[in-house]
Amino acid sequence: MLISVPVRNTAAKAEDNSAGCLVLRVQRDLPWFFRVPPVSWILAIQPERRMTLDRLGSWVWKLCDGNRNVEQLVDDFAAAEGLSFHEARVAVTGYLKTLIQRGALAVEVPGGK
């Protein structure tokens, strides 16, 4: 886990809101029949998923540049926030898990393992 590299979904768009938080919008990949009547009349599924990240989550997102692995992210987070390694690890991996579940990030494992 520590050597894997979080990679942003290129379809995810990020905007700063007035509260200093980041709003991420990720296009949903819906099957075609969800987009046409009558299903689209019955199930009004939004075409994109939105999530608002707090200051810490925004910071983690911005550091996911495709070059840093999880260990480096954790070290940077720990240094910036004055946390121990394991405190930062729990916080960072928690944010990463949420972002991966929402489709905003993927994880690349070096060596393809």
Next chain:
Amino acid sequence: MSASKSAGTPYSLETSIWRHFRLRLPADWEMLQFSRNPEIGKCGFADRYNFRFELNWKVVPGAPDFDRMLSDYAAKLGASNHSGVKRVAREGWRGLESSTPTMLTSRFGRFFEEESCLLEVVFLWPGKHRDGSLQRKVLRSIRYESPTGDHLRRWRTLGMDFFVPDGLALEECTALPARAEITFTDRRKRSRHQLSRLGLVDHWLKTPVTDHVKSGAAKALKNMQDLSFERNGHRITCLVGSMKSPPVPVFGPGRGVGLHCGWICPESGRLYHMTMRQPGSRAEDLLQWAERLSCCSRKRLAS
């Protein structure tokens, strides 16, 4: 960073004191597991990649038969996936060394008569190298921590170094990112000491520390006295007062003195918060105990 330090690389050791035992371990081995039960329990310490050390304790009626214990244990290890099991003795400890396909292990035991307690420590060495020098240093450092002359017990854990009256038991302990809390009570739950160490303060504390402490104190105390002070660069908000009576007295903490104090350590940026209630004690006693909390190695509150 490599998975383990290479031979000869010096470790920076830090002291921990848990359940009346003191030991020194590498600074990057953090306590990730702990037990509150004083009769039988375990603490586990991990570096960033693996668990590295276990401290196990068990209260026993008397000194065990170590020869028989080691024989039984060696047989049990041999029957599992451990190979090369052999007896060793280091620094007054007796134990076994063995290996599995992925790591080397060293486990040592010793009986501490002061607590009638059998202590077992386990070193876990990922890879193929066992640091004998570090093992000896750690084993030499482990000792029983006696109560002080004024009947206090010292604990040093979760980034705090503090004293609680002997006779109070560890009731609760929370260790979450940026939030460590530890609570001691007596058997009837009338005395209670709670210490907290909170991080990420800039993200959640929206009022001055003084107001934060006062708002908590106002809920629990009446006739408050402000005994705030400054010590070694730390501005400590400290309030002492009488415990408020609960609506139904039989369910409450009873009368007595309570203390609330808090400060932000200028070195770590963390907020330290203490609350104490101790029926039958004086405000001076509570203040003295509060002053003995150290939040950073270079700035002890107690002079």
